[in-house]
Amino acid sequence: MTTLTKTEDASAPTGPESFLSVRDLKVTFSTEDGPVKAVDGLSFDVQRGKTLGIVGESGSGKSVTNLTILGLHSPRTTTVDGEIVMDGKELITASEKELEQLRGNKMAMIFQDPLTALSPFYTVGRQLSEPFMKHRGASKKEAKDRAIEMLTKVGIPQPKTRFDDYPHQFSGGMRQRAMIAMALMCDPDLLIADEPTTALDVTVQAQILDLLKDLQQEFGSAIIFITHDLGVISQMADDLLVMYAGRAVERGSAREVMSTPKHPYTWGLLSSMPRLDSNLDEALEPIPGAPPSLLTPPDGCRFHPRCAYTDLVPGNQCSTTRPPLGDGRASACHLTAEQKQTLFIDKIQPRLR
Amino acid sequence: MSDNLTLPAQQGPADTTTPETLLEVEGLTKHFPIYGGFPIKRKVGAVQAVDGVDLTVGVGESVGLVGESGCGKSTTGRLITRLMEPTAGRITYAGQDITHASRKQLAPVRSEIQMIFQDPYSSLNPRQTVGSIIKAPMEVNGIEPAGGREKKVRELLELVGLNPEHYNRFPHEFSGGQRQRIGVARALALEPKLIVADEPVSALDVSIQAQVVNLLQEVQKELGIAFLFIAHDLAVVRHFSQRVAVMYLGKVVEVGDRDSIYNHPRHPYTHALLSAVPEIDLDGEGEARERIRLTGDVPSPISPPSGCRFRTRCWKAQDKCASEEPPLVKLSGSREGHLTACHFPEEPTLQGRAQDVVMDPALKALEGDGAGKD
Numbered sequence: 001m002t003t004l005t006k007t008e009d010a011s012a013p014t015g016p017e018s019f020l021s022v023r024d025l026k027v028t029f030s031t032e033d034g035p036v037k038a039v040d041g042l043s044f045d046v047q048r049g050k051t052l053g054i055v056g057e058s059g060s061g062k063s064v065t066n067l068t069i070l071g072l073h074s075p076r077t078t079t080v081d082g083e084i085v086m087d088g089k090e091l092i093t094a095s096e097k098e099l100e101q102l103r104g105n106k107m108a109m110i111f112q113d114p115l116t117a118l119s120p121f122y123t124v125g126r127q128l129s130e131p132f133m134k135h136r137g138a139s140k141k142e143a144k145d146r147a148i149e150m151l152t153k154v155g156i157p158q159p160k161t162r163f164d165d166y167p168h169q170f171s172g173g174m175r176q177r178a179m180i181a182m183a184l185m186c187d188p189d190l191l192i193a194d195e196p197t198t199a200l201d202v203t204v205q206a207q208i209l210d211l212l213k214d215l216q217q218e219f220g221s222a223i224i225f226i227t228h229d230l231g232v233i234s235q236m237a238d239d240l241l242v243m244y245a246g247r248a249v250e251r252g253s254a255r256e257v258m259s260t261p262k263h264p265y266t267w268g269l270l271s272s273m274p275r276l277d278s279n280l281d282e283a284l285e286p287i288p289g290a291p292p293s294l295l296t297p298p299d300g301c302r303f304h305p306r307c308a309y310t311d312l313v314p315g316n317q318c319s320t321t322r323p324p325l326g327d328g329r330a331s332a333c334h335l336t337a338e339q340k341q342t343l344f345i346d347k348i349q350p351r352l353r
Numbered sequence: 354m355s356d357n358l359t360l361p362a363q364q365g366p367a368d369t370t371t372p373e374t375l376l377e378v379e380g381l382t383k384h385f386p387i388y389g390g391f392p393i394k395r396k397v398g399a400v401q402a403v404d405g406v407d408l409t410v411g412v413g414e415s416v417g418l419v420g421e422s423g424c425g426k427s428t429t430g431r432l433i434t435r436l437m438e439p440t441a442g443r444i445t446y447a448g449q450d451i452t453h454a455s456r457k458q459l460a461p462v463r464s465e466i467q468m469i470f471q472d473p474y475s476s477l478n479p480r481q482t483v484g485s486i487i488k489a490p491m492e493v494n495g496i497e498p499a500g501g502r503e504k505k506v507r508e509l510l511e512l513v514g515l516n517p518e519h520y521n522r523f524p525h526e527f528s529g530g531q532r533q534r535i536g537v538a539r540a541l542a543l544e545p546k547l548i549v550a551d552e553p554v555s556a557l558d559v560s561i562q563a564q565v566v567n568l569l570q571e572v573q574k575e576l577g578i579a580f581l582f583i584a585h586d587l588a589v590v591r592h593f594s595q596r597v598a599v600m601y602l603g604k605v606v607e608v609g610d611r612d613s614i615y616n617h618p619r620h621p622y623t624h625a626l627l628s629a630v631p632e633i634d635l636d637g638e639g640e641a642r643e644r645i646r647l648t649g650d651v652p653s654p655i656s657p658p659s660g661c662r663f664r665t666r667c668w669k670a671q672d673k674c675a676s677e678e679p680p681l682v683k684l685s686g687s688r689e690g691h692l693t694a695c696h697f698p699e700e701p702t703l704q705g706r707a708q709d710v711v712m713d714p715a716l717k718a719l720e721g722d723g724a725g726k727d
C-alpha cells in the first residue's frame with residue numbers, strides 16, 4: 001500500500017503503481033426519506049501483496065465501498081461518483097459484462113454475511129466448482145478436486161462428504177469457511193474480506209488468518225480486510241484506514257495507528273474495546289452519543305457532536321469546516337499535532353493500560 | 354441510546370451465591386439425520402451436533418457459552434428456546450419440564466424465553482418494516498403496553514441506539530450492526546426472563562458493541578433477565594458472564610465461574626482458546642505472548658473421535674484418551690462448580706505451563722515458514 005507510509009515502502013508512490021486506487025468515491029442511495037450519502041469522498045490505495053485494513057463505525061460505509069468496487073450495487077437506487085482504478089482499468093464506467101468477467105476471477109469478495117454469497121438451492125460443492133469451470137475452463141472433475149482442496153485448506157472436516165451438503169447443513173462458521181474457499185478458488189489478485197472471521201472461534205480464526213497470509217505470499221494478492229476486531233487488524237494489516245460516517249478520518253501504517261492514534265474517533269474505538277486483562281469493575285466505555293444520520297449528516301467534522309475536544313479548536317471550526325485528510329500518515333481533525341499528541345498521552349493512553 | 358447506560362460492571366467474581374435455578378439442561382442431544390443412497394434415500398448416519406450437554410442458568414444470571422465453530426452452540430440455543438425438537442435429554446424451565454411441551458403448553462413460557470440470533474441478515478424478514486418486526490412479538494402474544502405498541506417500539510429503538518425515525522425503514526437499508534440492534538430490540542419487547550443471545554454483538558463495531566454489552570448488562574441487572582450468551586469474543590464473554598461453559602464438538606468440556614475459566618483453565622482446549630485470542634498491538638512492538646496453535650483437522654461431528662473428542666488435536670493425549678470418555682467433574686485443585694472433562698488436565702495454576710506451548714506462530718512467521726498449514 002502506498003501513500004500511507006512513506007517510510008516503509010518508498011518505491012511505491014500513488015497512482016499507476018497501486019494495484020487498486022480509489023479516488024474521491026461518493027456513493028449515494030436514494031431512499032424514501034431522501035438521499036443517503038453512505039460514502040462521501042473516500043480515497044485510498046492498495047498495493048499488490050499488501051493488506052489494507054479498514055475499521056470504523058458500523059454503518060460508516062465499509063461494506064458499501066467494497067460492494068461498489070465489485071460493481072455489486074443496485075444501479076437503480078445508487079449514484080456512484082469518483083474513480084476506482086484496478087490494475088489500470090476504470091471500474092465505475094466498466095460494463096456489467098466486464099465486471100462479471102473480473103468478479104470471482106481477478107477480484108473476489110468474502111462477504112460479511114455468508115448467506116448472501118451462498119445460494120440455499122445448490123450444494124456447496126456445486127457453488128464452488130461452477131465459477132471455476134466458467135473462468136478457468138476447467139473440467140467438472142478438475143473443479144471438484146480444486147473445490148475439495150480449498151475446503152480442506154479452510155478446515156472443513158470431511159470435505160469429500162461435505163462437498164454435497166447444502167449451506168443450511170453447515171454451522172455459521174462452516175458457511176463462512178466455505179465462502180472463503182469459494183473466494184479463493186481462482187487465486188484472485190484482489191481479495192476483499194468483509195469481516196471474514198467474525199463468525200469463527202479464535203482457533204479457527206487463527207488458521208484462516210494464516211491461510212490468507214500464506215496465499216497472499218504465494219500469489220501476491222492485494223487484500224482489503226474489513227473487521228471490527230482490532231486485535232485481528234493488528235495482526236493482518238500493513239496499512240490501516242479508519243472510517244467514520246462515510247469518510248476516512250485517519251490513516252497510516254497499522255502499527256502507527258494502533259500505537260499513536262491521532263483522531264478522537266480512533267481514540268474512542270480503542271478505549272471501548274474490552275480486553276482479556278481489562279478491569280471488570282469498570283463498565284466498557286462506548287463513545288457517547290449516537291452515530292450520525294446520513295440523511296442529514298453533521299456539518300464540519302462529522303464526529304463533532306460526539307467529540308470531547310471541540311472546545312480546544314478555535315472559532316467553531318469543528319462544526320463548520322470539514323477537516324481535510326492529508327497525504328501519508330494523517331488524521332482529519334482540526335486539533336494541532338501537539339494537541340493530538342498531548343491528549344493521547346495524557347488522557348487516552350492511561351485508559352488503555 | 355445514550356451514555357447514561359454506562360453502568361459499572363458486576364463486581365468481582367459472582368460465584369459467592371448460587372442463584373435459584375431458572376433453566377436446567379440435562380443430557381441434551383440433537384442428531385441431524387443424514388440421508389443418502391440411490392435410488393431410495395435412507396438414513397445413513399447423523400450429525401451429532403449436540404451430544405449430551407448439561408448446563409444450568411440461574412435466575413438473573415448470565416452464562417457464557419464459547420467453543421469451536423460448529424460445536425453445537427447455536428443448536429443448543431435453538432433447543433433451549435424450543436425452536437428445535439431435541440433427540441434426547443431434558444430441559445427444565447422454572448421447574449417445569451418443557452422438553453417436549455406442545456405449542457399450547459409452551460405458550461405461557463414462550464414470551465419469557467427470547468432469542469437474539471447470530472445472523473442479523475436472515476433472521477429479519479426483508480418485507481417487514483423495522484417497526485412491524487419489533488412489534489410482532491407483542492402482537493403474537495397479545496401484549497398492549499401502556500402508551501401503545503408503536504410508542505414502545507420507538508422507545509426500544511432508542512434504547513438500542515437506533516433512531517426512532519427508522520420505524521418505517523426496511524432491514525436491507527441497515528448495516529450489519531444496525532440490524533443486530535433491531536434483533537436486540539425485538540428480544541426486549543416482551544420483557545423476557547431468559548434471553549438466549551447467539552453472538553449478539555459479533556457484527557458490531559467495538560464502540561456499539563460496548564454500548565450493547567452495557568445495555569444488556571443493564572437489563573440483566575435492572576430487569577433480572579438471565580442470559581445464555583453465545584460468543585466467540587472471549588474478552589466480551591469475560592466482561593458479560595458470571596459463569597462460562599466451553600463446548601467442543603457437541604459436548605461441554607469445561608464449565609466454571611469466570612475467574613476459574615479465564616485464570617485457571619484446566620482443559621487443554623480452553624487453554625488453547627484463550628491463547629489464540631488476537632491481542633491488539635498497542636505499543637507497536639509486535640506480538641509478545643506465547644500461543645498455542647492447534648494443528649490437525651477439526652473432527653467431523655458425523656463420526657466424532659472415540660473417548661475424548663479433543664484428543665486428535667490435543668498435545669497431552671495418551672492411550673486412555675482414545676479408550677475412555679473423560680467425565681465432566683470437579684478436579685482436585687479446582688474451585689466448587691468448576692468442572693472439567695479431561696484425563697490429563699492442566700495444573701490449577703498458570704505457572705509451569707510453558708512446556709505446554711506447542712508452537713509460537715510469531716516466531717514461525719519470522720522464520721518465513723507457512724504457519725498453520727496442516
Ligand SMILES: Nc1ncnc2c1ncn2[C@@H]1O[C@H](COP(=O)(O)OP(=O)(O)OP(=O)(O)O)[C@@H](O)[C@H]1O
Pocket residue numbers: 029030031036038056057058059060061062063064065112294525526527528529530531556557558
Ligand atoms: N440499499 C441501501 N439503501 C439505503 N441505505 C443503505 C443501503 N445499503 C446501505 N445503506 C446505508 O449505508 C450506510 C453504510 O452501510 P454499510 O453496510 O457500508 O456499513 P458498514 O460500515 O459495512 O457497517 P457494519 O460494520 O455494520 O457492517 C448505512 O448507514 C446503511 O444504512
Ligand SMILES: Nc1ncnc2c1ncn2[C@@H]1O[C@H](COP(=O)(O)OP(=O)(O)OP(=O)(O)O)[C@@H](O)[C@H]1O
Pocket residue numbers: 168169170171172173174199200201385400401402421422423424425426427428429471654
Ligand atoms: N439443519 C441441520 N441439518 C444438518 N446438520 C446441521 C443442521 N444445523 C446444524 N447442523 C450441524 O450441526 C453442527 C453444529 O451446528 P451449530 O450451528 O449449532 O454450531 P455452532 O457452535 O453454533 O457454530 P458457529 O460458531 O459456527 O455458529 C454443525 O456440524 C452443523 O453442520
Ligand code: SF4
Pocket residue numbers: 263264265301302303304305307308309310313318323332333334335
Ligand atoms: S475536528 Fe473537532 S470535532 Fe472533529 S475530531 Fe477533531 S476535535 Fe473532534
Ligand SMILES: [Mg+2]
Pocket residue numbers: 062063064112194528529
Ligand atoms: Mg459491513
Ligand SMILES: [Mg+2]
Pocket residue numbers: 171172173426427428471551
Ligand atoms: Mg452458531
